[in-house]
Amino acid sequence: MRGMLRIQGHYLIDGTAAAFIGLLAVFVAAATAAASEFWLGSAMLDLDRAERAFAYRTQGLLAIRLGVCVLSIFLGLHGYSRVQRRAAAFFVSSRDGLFAFGVAKGGAAGLTLVGFTLAVGLAYSAVGILGTPYFSFTATDLRLIADALCEGFLLLFLQGIVTTLWDSAFAALPACALFWVLEANAHDPTVPWVEAALTLVRHGRIGPEGPATYGDPLVHVGVVAFAYAILSWLFARKDVN
């Protein structure tokens, strides 16, 4: 399985993907640096510490969530395209083998997402700790980054399902819409449909009242696992042309 994950990773990260991931990482790092206002110097940043720390957390974690979710949609779109499916021809000699190949593909995409999240999380911590006097990495930061990763996993597998069924550039629309709708409405979880969506999708954020994540984490993990299983099953049923 380790060998299969490795080869899937090589297939997933081609020239296009490497450029996209690099640009996205630079964007998140730049947005985090801008949120810290480190260029003002320690003396200036030492004033209004609480407000500045709150603003840094809000904007920095939003950049991370945006980066992770955009990458997951990209990986679901790119990794499950018709052309990428052709890689199976070298490694599969029966339809049963396609399922294992699909599982490994999802695993490699998931590991790529974890790697990206760790990298941008480290950049967020480094900028905050080294560039400002007001920031220290807390359990809340860790939880909100993990929430972004969980949301990213779901978007990745949902995007993979849509791409497997409908291989088109427009296939990204449903996942983008889900991400945008949650971003725009999650501040008011009392609205019934928002509450229902947050029951299924992990979404952590920092609101005016502080950090908030809704729903049961076990349910969220279950939904991600279910989406992964459906995607692997669908992959095995689809033709390799």
Added chain:
Amino acid sequence: MSTNISVRLAGVTKRYPGDCGIEDVSLAFDDRGLNLLVGPNGSGKSTILRCIVGLVRYRGTIEATPRSIGYAPEDYILPQFMTVRDFLVSVGRARDVERAVLADRIDALLDYFEMREAEHKPFFGLSTGMRQKTNLIQALLNHPKILLFDEPLRGLDEQARDQACAIIRERSKESLVIVSTHYPERFRSRNRRIVRIENGRIVDARDA
């Protein structure tokens, strides 16, 4: 001497949207030897090979015995940043070939196709011909009992075409080999069989 190698298709139909694919194909390939699938573009040659490997879903039944298949597809994708050798090792390991045996086989095949200079180069810098040679090598790595080649001469120069034809002929002495090709005259062999396909149906199958 007869061996227990066979590929049998019974009433196999595969349709693509807007394309005929193959229609009710029944065909038996028994024992070692070289079998050539010939026919015009879009006649269904590649579809038959994909059905045997199990890459597409179809109606009907296909029995491939033993289930030891090497397949060189016509349309394929190679990992851009992986080297030729790394890729071949990964394919061989995925097919459970022991490391020591695998290294020897890769060396022998790279030497045969004169690819030693390219073995540590990533695919993004390689020519179409080098990629096609890698495609052929990966199919041969685990010494499968059933070998399927889809347009194996595509993208190769004259010398490489001769090398490819020679090794395919050689392997047909110990394996059941099925080749989809537009150049049947290149594959001369004593135990050669030509299957002609048109519009997704078998129109002729004879020893030649």
